[in-house]
Amino acid sequence: MNSSHRSLFTLILALALFFTISGYAHAQTTKPAPNKEEIAALREKAFKLIDSVAGQLSTLQSTENRARMGANIVDSLWKHDEERARALLRVVQEDIKTELQKRDGEKRYDARFNVFLKLRTDTIQRIARYDGQAAYDFLKVTEPVFENQEPYEFRHNEQTLELHLAKQIAANNPDVALKLGRQSLKQSLNSDVLRVLSRLNRKHKEQANILYKEIVEKLPDADIANTWNTREFVQMLVRTYEPPDVDASTHRELIGLIVTTALDRGCGKKPSEEEDQSTEFCRWAATILGNAEKYDSRIVRLKPWAIEGMESWNFAVVYEEAQELLQERAYDEVEALAAKHPLARDGLYQQAIFSAFASGDTGRMQELIDRFAGNDPARRQMLTDQVEVHAYRNTVTEEKLAEIQSRLETIQESRTRVLYLLSLASQVGAIDQKAGMKLLDQARELTDTLTPGKEQTQARLSLALVYCQQKNDRGFAIMESLLPKLNELVEVAVKLDGYDTSYLRDGEWNMSANGSVGEILTMLSESAGAFAWSDFDRAVTLASQFERLEIRLMAHLKLAQSILAGPFRASGLMTKHPLQLTRW
DSSP states (O other): OOHHHHHHHHHHHHHHHHHHHHHHHHHTTOSOOOOHHHHHHHHHHHHHHHHHHHHHGGGOOOHHHHHHHHHHHHHHHTTTOHHHHHHHHHHHHHHHHHHHTOOSSSOOSSHHHHHHHHHHHHHHHHHHTTOHHHHHHHHHHTOOOOSSSOOHHHHHHHHHHHHHHHHHHTTTOHHHHHHHHHHHHHHOOOTHHHHHHHHHHHHOHHHHHHHHHHHHHHGGGSOTTTOHHHHHHHHHHHHHOOTTSSOHHHHHHHHHHHHHHHHHTTTTSOOOSSOOTTHHHHHHHHHHHTTOTTTOGGGGGGGGGOOTTOOOOOOHHHHHHHHHHHHTTOHHHHHHHHHHOGGGHHHHHHHHHHHHHHTTOHHHHHHHHHHHHTTOHHHHHHHHHHHHHHHHHTOOOHHHHHHHHHHHHTOOOHHHHHHHHHHHHHHHHTTOHHHHHHHHHHHHHHHTTSOTTHHHHHHHHHHHHHHHHTTOTHHHHHHHHHHHHHHHHHHHHHHTTTTSSOOEETTEEOTTOOHHHHHHHHHHHHTHHHHHHHOHHHHHHHHTTOSSHHHHHHHHHHHHHHHHTOSOOOTTTTTTSSSOOOOO
């Protein structure tokens, strides 16, 4: 299979997968959305509910619960009441700092310690969306203290966290992002520093060139010739950045370093039939340098080692930059990126076509298809066919409904039959609500035949979620019948704390608890949007029936956050839940 046919085949597979997935996500959004006035009223109710939760945080005994809920509230309140959010952030900071900087002689790198590390990470990422400097300050103030040397795993994770923060804030806080990038370079060459460089390079050339120069200055101490991950790092650096995007003299220094290393390894000689330890490196160096003689004339001596047609380049940084541009609908800039990196052209155009389709911009999608396909009629027809296939999938016919029932007859296990019907009810209901409700009622009848216990409870919860997705009162009716049972399960779990798992921490329910009851509550938490957008007042009343204060507060908080996050989208509704959805 030649390279053009291979590229086309890869595109066909990628588009087929994309349209299969996005077809479901797009179909789920076809139901009428609330109008502006209704959304504004819901948001006002959500803020009042968050105020109520915030006012009760001080009554909680668990440091973890206070910090977890507090961080969530900070995220929700920042744009609404920044002063109050910052005040609450200081409380969260103190709780997390206290836990991570204890000096009591205990083993600090334990389960509890890891929980607070995760809370710290989540909080930093939330703050970074609003104030990069505040996020950086939180990072430094809450940095854990170890009695002995920091464990390698912690140091590695800390570097990853710092670089992730730098990427988040590079656009609006370039100086802080640069500081974090430079700190990372002192530790090791991490490929994420190139992603920081990419983000800085878009809007802040001065900081980008400083970081680029320091990266290049770090390379002589690295073993380019013998360390594959260092070579991968250098390869991404060379292939992604070239003047005028970066400083020409620094780029020339980078090229010169590779050439010098190659010549020192004997790559200036002609290749022989016998391979030695330097052969692979010589081929690599000559190939990535390509036709860069304008930066170093000695490259001509390496030419015999170059491998023609080698396309195994890592363009991860380029693709990530394209994804960010597409979030801003900057299609022209993505096409410019494709022109700059011809070896990544196919992948970049695929990203752009997918993005335009998902956003409903069919005009832009067709323009991209036309330019991408060029004079290749097979490629253009393939893309057109995929769009038509997607349109067909978003229809409900008697033939398709009959096929569903035929397939159902072949499924023996009741649980699998429920799963199948819930999956189809969710998808069909987005296109034809009446047909979807018939399938959902069928699933409800089968759910009653399941063996009482965890499996049936989880199935009924999933059933309630899909009913709420369809804005049908039966969802709440199911939940109202289940709430007393859930309270009983929580009470029993508290009594069994420490037997199968730790349900409590500091005398309160552990929100990160594993175990059967923890799974059920997590399921409800992740699906709060289905209830909140179906009937917010009824959902709040329902959540108020949880007997334990900490669970009740978290349920109220999740409902409020679901409203503030925007209208609920049902795609992926049950993807993390015990009953997994199948494709129609």
